[in-house]
Amino acid sequence: MKISNSLIKNQYYHPELFEEILYRLKENEVDINNVSRRDITGIDEFHVRGAEVSNELSREIYLNNAKVLDVGCALGGPSRMLADVYNCEVTGIDICNEYIRTAKKLSELVGLVDKTKFIHADALNLPFEDGSFDIVWTQHVQMNIQDKTKFYSEINRVLTVDGILIYYDIFQKNKESVIYPVPWANNASLSFLETISVVNTLLLELGFKKLQTTDQTYKAKQFLIHLFEKIKINGQPNLGLNVLMGNSTKKKLGNILEGLEKNKIELQSGIYRK
Numbered sequence: 001m002k003i004s005n006s007l008i009k010n011q012y013y014h015p016e017l018f019e020e021i022l023y024r025l026k027e028n029e030v031d032i033n034n035v036s037r038r039d040i041t042g043i044d045e046f047h048v049r050g051a052e053v054s055n056e057l058s059r060e061i062y063l064n065n066a067k068v069l070d071v072g073c074a075l076g077g078p079s080r081m082l083a084d085v086y087n088c089e090v091t092g093i094d095i096c097n098e099y100i101r102t103a104k105k106l107s108e109l110v111g112l113v114d115k116t117k118f119i120h121a122d123a124l125n126l127p128f129e130d131g132s133f134d135i136v137w138t139q140h141v142q143m144n145i146q147d148k149t150k151f152y153s154e155i156n157r158v159l160t161v162d163g164i165l166i167y168y169d170i171f172q173k174n175k176e177s178v179i180y181p182v183p184w185a186n187n188a189s190l191s192f193l194e195t196i197s198v199v200n201t202l203l204l205e206l207g208f209k210k211l212q213t214t215d216q217t218y219k220a221k222q223f224l225i226h227l228f229e230k231i232k233i234n235g236q237p238n239l240g241l242n243v244l245m246g247n248s249t250k251k252k253l254g255n256i257l258e259g260l261e262k263n264k265i266e267l268q269s270g271i272y273r274k
């Protein structure tokens with residue numbers, strides 16, 4: 001069955017997201033004329049371990065002044081970090097228009113509009129010339145992508161010769177299915193978990209050379225256990241990923257944790273050279 005992009009958009013749809021973020025920032029008593037990346041970091045990094053893991057990954061490759069494409073950028077937190085800390089020229093693309101609108105507004109809000117560009121586009125049909133980017137960065141997106149060959153071929157195409165792919169993703173570990181909902185899919189029809197070995201083979205077949213992979217499972221599990229402890233004591237944060245995931249946040253994160261504890265899924269980051 002071919003997955004339709006409108007189903008993915010529905011999964012992530014959140015009307016007036018930017019306005020809600022502004023409202024919550026004001027509730028947090030943040031001066032709207034002086035918002036920093038730190039003020040929005042709870043919501044603009046939509047993956048397990050948020051900004052912490054993006055910062056870690058960024059230290060694994062040479063990024064200074066690079067031209068970067070963030071595939072499936074959502075609200076653009078990692079894109080802004082790369083632009084701000086490493087002076088990268090970053091383009092983020094996402095299939096969800098409301099996320100792209102919000103990403104642009106958030107960049108305006110924190111003064112990074114000159115170094116970040118956000119475009120509404122499909123990862124399977126990237127609107128860029130061959131060899132346009134030094135680095136492709138992608139986190140927690142390919143779980144929504146059925147046609148992984150097309151996904152990684154497009155990434156390969158837009159990379160310069162010797163360009164770098166860096167990913168941070170969730171993979172299937174044993175044959176047992178995760179329980180839904182999870183953050184990327186309310187049901188199985190939107191989820192295309194694949195094993196590390198299948199994706200690794202595909203990347204090599206496409207001509208990528210493996211430089212490094214890192215098992216991120218333990219850190220992800222610890223993060224989620226800790227997060228649940230914090231939620232138990234303090235409740236959900238006013239400006240956290242719960243704003244994006246809604247009432248089912250605890251269920252979605254709990255199902256990832258259960259999947260990790262039962263060895264159904266695992267997390268890995270990887271760096272490949274074209």
Ligand SMILES: C[S@@+](CC[C@H](N)C(=O)[O-])C[C@H]1O[C@@H](n2cnc3c(N)ncnc32)[C@H](O)[C@@H]1O
Pocket residue numbers: 008012044045046047071072073074075076077078093094095096099121122123124138139140141144145183184
């Ligand atoms: C879990 S979020 C991760 C967002 C972001 N990479 C981050 O880590 O903050 C997954 C994102 O992938 C996007 N996505 C899924 N399928 C896509 C596609 N075919 N093309 C572009 N974006 C896609 C979704 O709209 C969503 O914003």
